[in-house]
Amino acid sequence: MGGHHRESVLPCRYxxxxxxxxxxxxxxxxxxxCMFRKTIPSILLCLWLVQGCSQPHQPTLNLYxxxxxxxxxxxxxxxxxxxxxxxxxxxxxxxxxxxxQKGSLVICKTLLRHGADLEARDPQGHTPLVKALIARxxxxxxxxxKQGAKLDANAILHExxxxxxxxxxxxxxxxxxxxSVDQQDEEGDxxxxxxxxxxxxxxxKYLIIRGADLSLANKAGQTPLSLAIALKRTDIERMLRQLGxxxxxx
Numbered sequence: 001m002g003g004h005h006r007e008s009v010l011p012c013r014y015x016x017x018x019x020x021x022x023x024x025x026x027x028x029x030x031x032x033x034c035m036f037r038k039t040i041p042s043i044l045l046c047l048w049l050v051q052g053c054s055q056p057h058q059p060t061l062n063l064y065x066x067x068x069x070x071x072x073x074x075x076x077x078x079x080x081x082x083x084x085x086x087x088x089x090x091x092x093x094x095x096x097x098x099x100x101q102k103g104s105l106v107i108c109k110t111l112l113r114h115g116a117d118l119e120a121r122d123p124q125g126h127t128p129l130v131k132a133l134i135a136r137x138x139x140x141x142x143x144x145x146k147q148g149a150k151l152d153a154n155a156i157l158h159e160x161x162x163x164x165x166x167x168x169x170x171x172x173x174x175x176x177x178x179x180s181v182d183q184q185d186e187e188g189d190x191x192x193x194x195x196x197x198x199x200x201x202x203x204x205k206y207l208i209i210r211g212a213d214l215s216l217a218n219k220a221g222q223t224p225l226s227l228a229i230a231l232k233r234t235d236i237e238r239m240l241r242q243l244g245x246x247x248x249x250x
Contacts, residue, residue: 055080056076056077056080056081057077058077058081059074059077059078059081059083060074061074061078062078062083063075063078063079063083063084063085063087063095064087064089064093064095064098066078067095067098067099067102067104067107067111068089068098068102070102070104070107072106072107072110075107075110075111076110079110079114085111085114085115085116085117086116086117086120088122091122092122092123093122093131094116094117094120094122094128095111095116096108096111096112096116096117096118096120096128097120097122097126097127097128097131099111099128100128100129100131100132100135100137100140100144101131101132101134101135102135103132103135103137103140104140105139105140105143108128108140108143108144109143112147118144118147118148118149118150119149119150126159127149127150127151128144128149129141129144129145129149129151130151130156130159132144133156133160133165133170133173133174134159134160134163134165135165136165136167136169136170138169138170138172138173141173142173145177151177153174153175153177153178153179154174154178154179154180154183156174156179157171157174157179157181157183157191158183158185158189158191158194160174160203161191161192161194161195161198161200161203161207162194162195162197162198162200163198164195164198164200164202164203165203166191166195166200166203166206166207167202167203167206168206168209168210171206171207171210172210175210181207181210181211181212181213182211182212182213182216184216184218187218187219187220188217188218188219188220189218190212190213190216190218190224191203191207191212192204192207192208192212192213192214192216192224193218193222193224193227195207195236196224196227196228196231196233196236197227197231199231199233199236201233201235201236201239204224204236204239205239208239208243212224214240214243214244214245214246215245215246217248223245223246223247223248224240224245225237225240225241225245225246225247226247226248228240229247
């Protein structure tokens with residue numbers, strides 16, 4: 001009987017759930033009131049310190065210099081403290097121009113996320129996208145194009161051919177954007193003519209590989225070969241002759 005009595009009492013003893021954490025907190029507040037009085041201000045102080053630490057220090061470098069050396073921490077500080085995103089540096093480039101020229105995708109994304117101008121022009125009239133292509137960074141150029149950067153693919157092909165930046169990847173990127181390797185400018189020059197004029201033999205080779213017409217003449221009546229002869233571009237002349245180019249139109 002005694003055992004049966006103990007079994008009937010135990011369920012009643014634990015029939016209501018006990019909030020052990022609340023009980024423990026109550027016990028502590030009863031037996032250790034001084035500890036609670038000291039702990040609460042400490043907790044509040046910690047919260048204040050955490051909130052203060054979430055605000056970055058003011059930058060020690062301006063935004064242009066931070067982008068120039070690739071210091072992402074200083075860039076983030078400048079952006080937090082509302083630095084002028086599109087202010088030009090001593091060379092006339094905006095921070096986004098500079099990041100595109102350096103090929104920094106991470107910095108470009110950071111600047112664009114805060115509203116950098118995709119269409120800003122440098123003293124040569126180049127946008128950040130053109131700067132990326134001049135630096136032969138087609139990955140970055142593709143990203144900028146997807147972000148809405150405008151581009152005249154034919155004009156950029158002429159420009160990169162003139163500057164010697166039109167390698168295989170750049171030419172392929174611009175062709176995909178609608179450029180033609182035989183597009184003629186106001187003087188009737190093709191990108192190949194421009195490459196020859198500025199003695200860009202490697203660019204001329206890439207344009208020919210991509211199908212540039214060796215018989216197209218400009219408004220002065222010069223085919224690529226006759227132009228190379230006139231300008232004494234010996235290496236390019238030799239290459240054109242080997243490929244069957246003629247001095248005059250067939």
